[in-house]
Amino acid sequence: MEVVNTIGRRKSAVARIYVNEGKGNITINKRDFKEYFPTTTLQYIVTQPLNLVEAAEKYDIKVNLDGGGIKGQAEALRLAITRALMKIDPESRKELKAAGFVTRDPREVERKKPGQPKARKRFQFSKR
Numbered sequence: 001m002e003v004v005n006t007i008g009r010r011k012s013a014v015a016r017i018y019v020n021e022g023k024g025n026i027t028i029n030k031r032d033f034k035e036y037f038p039t040t041t042l043q044y045i046v047t048q049p050l051n052l053v054e055a056a057e058k059y060d061i062k063v064n065l066d067g068g069g070i071k072g073q074a075e076a077l078r079l080a081i082t083r084a085l086m087k088i089d090p091e092s093r094k095e096l097k098a099a100g101f102v103t104r105d106p107r108e109v110e111r112k113k114p115g116q117p118k119a120r121k122r123f124q125f126s127k128r
Contacts, residue, residue, distance in 0.1 A: 004087050008080030010105055013068025015076040019084045022060025024050075028077070029065055036065075042074040049082040049101050053092045079104055 001021050008015040026033035026046065037043050050056040061081065065073050082101040086093045096102050110119040117123060 004084050006080050006083040008076040010076040011068045011072040011108060013072035013076040014066050015080040016064040017080045017084060018062045020060045024057040026061045028063040037074060045074045046077050048078055049085055049096055052095060052099055053085055
């Protein structure tokens with residue numbers, strides 16, 4: 001199997017991944033993923049697609065993560081892993097789609113407008 005590389009995005013986080021056959025190691029920015037994502041919730045998010053298709057011990061994944069917060073990065077990585085698994089085995093798409101991992105979450109932060117404190121919030125109105 002040759003190297004499969006894909007990209008995943010969420011909010012302003014971008015995950016570029018390279019998947020090889022291996023023992024199940026996930027390396028993020030030259031650190032182990034359990035060190036990079038210390039909470040079990042985030043580790044669970046990252047490994048969801050691998051556990052679903054029973055491929056957790058089959059592939060080594062090298063990740064370049066950039067931008068966003070820790071939760072956005074974890075979800076961007078989940079999308080990238082899902083896309084890589086679909087490239088490797090197109091048959092797995094059906095169960096990954098049913099679990100909701102294939103769809104990219106389109107929600108982005110709305111920009112701040114001039115003359116306002118935030119995107120939607122207005123300054124207090126004074127009649128007099």
